[in-house]
Every structure is written in structure tokens, then in C-alpha cells.
Amino acid sequence: MKQIKVDEIKPGMVLAERIISPKGQILADVDTPITAQQLLHVYYYGIDKLWIQDKDEVLEKLDLDAPDEFIGETQSWRISNSQEYKEFKKAYDNCAVKLETLIENFMNRQGSLNDDEILEDIRTVFERHATGLGIMAMMLNIQELDASTYEHMINVAIICRVCGGWLGIKDEKELDVLTMCGLYHDIGKSLVPNAILTKPNRLTKEEFARMAEHPLFGYHILSDHDIDRRIKLAALQHHERCDGSGYPYGLTKDFINKYSKIVAIVDVYDAMTADRCYRAGICPFEVIAQFQREAKTKYDTETLMVFLSNIAESYISTGVLLSDNSRGVIKMIHRDALASPLVLLDTGEFIDLRERNDIFIRACI
Numbered sequence: 001m002k003q004i005k006v007d008e009i010k011p012g013m014v015l016a017e018r019i020i021s022p023k024g025q026i027l028a029d030v031d032t033p034i035t036a037q038q039l040l041h042v043y044y045y046g047i048d049k050l051w052i053q054d055k056d057e058v059l060e061k062l063d064l065d066a067p068d069e070f071i072g073e074t075q076s077w078r079i080s081n082s083q084e085y086k087e088f089k090k091a092y093d094n095c096a097v098k099l100e101t102l103i104e105n106f107m108n109r110q111g112s113l114n115d116d117e118i119l120e121d122i123r124t125v126f127e128r129h130a131t132g133l134g135i136m137a138m139m140l141n142i143q144e145l146d147a148s149t150y151e152h153m154i155n156v157a158i159i160c161r162v163c164g165g166w167l168g169i170k171d172e173k174e175l176d177v178l179t180m181c182g183l184y185h186d187i188g189k190s191l192v193p194n195a196i197l198t199k200p201n202r203l204t205k206e207e208f209a210r211m212a213e214h215p216l217f218g219y220h221i222l223s224d225h226d227i228d229r230r231i232k233l234a235a236l237q238h239h240e241r242c243d244g245s246g247y248p249y250g251l252t253k254d255f256i257n258k259y260s261k262i263v264a265i266v267d268v269y270d271a272m273t274a275d276r277c278y279r280a281g282i283c284p285f286e287v288i289a290q291f292q293r294e295a296k297t298k299y300d301t302e303t304l305m306v307f308l309s310n311i312a313e314s315y316i317s318t319g320v321l322l323s324d325n326s327r328g329v330i331k332m333i334h335r336d337a338l339a340s341p342l343v344l345l346d347t348g349e350f351i352d353l354r355e356r357n358d359i360f361i362r363a364c365i
């Protein structure tokens with residue numbers, strides 16, 4: 001038996017203690033595998049460590065193959081166990097490996113970035129999976145806390161393409177350029193020392209300054225190459241912000257390229273979802289709320305609105321667990337408050353989250 005931080009606990013681990021809420025409710029019982037749902041409750045009550053049984057102890061007492069009906073309740077669990085997701089993940093991993101080789105060869109002057117193969121792969125992933133469970137929901141599931149720069153670049157490329165579609169870009173060639181903007185936006189990081197890129201704790205001032213050079217590095221790496229100018233600009237400008245608060249130049253909105261503005265939003269979205277991926281199922285509404293809390297003046301207003309409202313709307317009719325542990329279904333999204341939809345509770349009552357500052361969406365189930 002050992003005490004483990006809640007962040008590190010996975011559904012299915014077997015409890016060595018009974019978990020009691022501050023109000024005296026039993027949240028989960030000793031000798032049972034903890035479910036994703038119960039983990040959410042544990043987070044909710046701010047419990048930070050739990051006693052977990054060692055594997056050998058568990059084998060003696062339990063048949064580990066016993067299905068855990070509760071784990072299947074979260075949307076994220078259902079997606080990760082679907083066939084469509086498994087195929088998507090395979091194609092995605094393949095893209096990340098290819099990108100790594102492509103960039104390494106390019107940096108060693110042994111190859112070019114104009115290799116259409118990777119773009120073709122992304123297009124195929126995209127076309128095959130644009131329907132069904134929804135590419136954005138699968139992208140949430142793919143998130144890992146320690147995702148590599150290459151995985152991040154693939155994520156941004158795929159989400160840029162999705163966003164391009166939402167913005168009404170129909171021309172395949174334009175969508176390809178936007179995808180490449182996402183794919184190579186962080187190429188400058190290949191010149192930042194690995195120790196800084198992978199440092200788990202906060203960067204020092206000097207380290208941050210090194211890191212903040214990657215847009216300039218990226219632009220220089222790409223500058224002599226025969227690729228669309230917007231791809232070079234995206235590498236240079238994706239950390240610029242419309243209100244002038246970004247870097248490296250502090251450009252304001254009129255001086256930032258449209259595609260760089262799209263990459264900026266998608267880049268932040270990917271970082272936010274990666275940050276939350278240790279939770280049992282990332283809740284997209286939390287990410288939307290965080291975007292809206294940040295100064296809206298930072299991003300291109302129209303692009304941000306289209307991006308966030310499309311994400312929110314794809315969750316209409318989805319089941320949700322609210323922070324007070326009540327459950328319901330999303331019935332309507334308000335354009336003026338995307339993170340606070342109208343929810344029909346299991347009790348038959350409607351709750352308008354715009355009017356309830358004390359309640360928020362904990363998980364999609």
C-alpha cells in the first residue's frame with residue numbers, strides 16, 4: 001500500500017482506504033478500483049493524496065478484468081476505447097515520427113521541408129476522421145502532459161486545418177498553407193537547448209529569454225526556402241498579440257498576418273489542453289472559460305469567436321457533470337457566454353449557467 005498524489009492516480013487503481021467527503025459522504029470504498037467519476041469527485045473536494053494498494057495485494061483480492069461500468073461513463077473514456085480513435089492515434093503517431101525525421105534531416109541539410117508526404121498524411125488523417133466522433137474530441141484525448149514539440153506541431157497543424165474550415169476557407173491549397181503554418185510554427189525550437197525545452201519547472205529569466213528567441217530562429221531557418229511566405233510569418237509571429245503584448249516585436253493587430261493570428265489561438269488552445277490532460281477527461285468548457293478570462297484584445301476577435309463557438313456547439317446534447325455533482329445534458333449555447341450553457345438536469349429542471357457563478361461544468365460524460 002502506498003500514498004499517491006491524486007494527479008498520478010489512474011481510474012482502475014485499487015483504493016486502500018475509504019474516501020469520505022468533508023460532508024461525511026462516502027465517495028469511494030476501500031478495496032474497490034477507483035472510477036474516473038470518483039476521481040472527479042476527489043478533485044472537486046480538493047483531496048490531494050490517496051492510499052492505493054500495491055499490484056500484488058490487488059491480484060490476491062480482485063479479478064482485475066472485471067468490467068468497471070463507471071469508467072465508461074466519461075466521454076473521454078468512450079472515445080479512447082473506440083475503434084475510430086485507435087486508428088486515428090496510429091495515424092497521428094506516424095505523423096509525429098515522420099515530422100521528427102523530416103525536421104532532423106532538414107536541420108542537417110539533408111532534406112527539404114517541401115516534402116509533400118507529411119501534408120498528405122495529415123490530409124488523410126483529416127479526411128478519414130472529419131466525421132464520427134469529431135476530430136476535436138479525439139485531439140483532446142490524444143493530449144499528454146509531456147507531449148514532444150513534434151506532437152505539439154502536429155496538433156497545431158491538424159487543429160489549424162479544422163479551424164480553417166470553420167472560418168470558411170474552402171480552397172484546398174489555402175488549407176494546405178494554413179496546415180503548414182501550424183506544422184512549422186515552432187521549428188525554431190530545434191535551436192533552443194533541450195534542457196530548456198523539457199525543463200519541468202518554471203524557467204529562469206535567462207532561460208525564458210532563450211526560449212523567446214524561437215520565433216526569430218524559426219523565421220531564419222525558413223527564410224531561404226521556397227515555401228509560402230505566410231508559413232515563414234507564422235513561425236515569426238505566432239507569439240505576437242493583437243494588443244501589442246506579444247513577442248518578439250510587440251506587433252499590433254494590423255501588422256500581424258491573418259494566418260499567424262489563427263496559429264496563435266490554436267497554439268494557446270493546444271497548450272491549455274495539454275496542461276489539463278492529467279485530469280479525468282479534459283473539459284473543453286474550462287478551456288473556453290480561460291480564453292474568455294484572458295484579455296480578449298489579445299487575439300483576433302472574429303477568429304476566436306468562430307473557434308470557441310464551434311467547439312462549444314459541438315457539445316450540444318452531451319451529458320455533463322456539474323461542480324455540485326448534479327448531472328444533465330447541454331441544451332443550448334449562448335453566444336455571449338460560451339462557457340455557461342443552458343443545461344437540462346436529470347431532475348427535469350433547467351439550469352442557466354450564466355446565472356450561476358457558483359456552478360461550472362466539471363466533465364463531459
Ligand SMILES: [Fe+2]
Pocket residue numbers: 185186214238239
Ligand atoms: Fe512557439
Ligand SMILES: [Fe+2]
Pocket residue numbers: 152185186267
Ligand atoms: Fe507552439
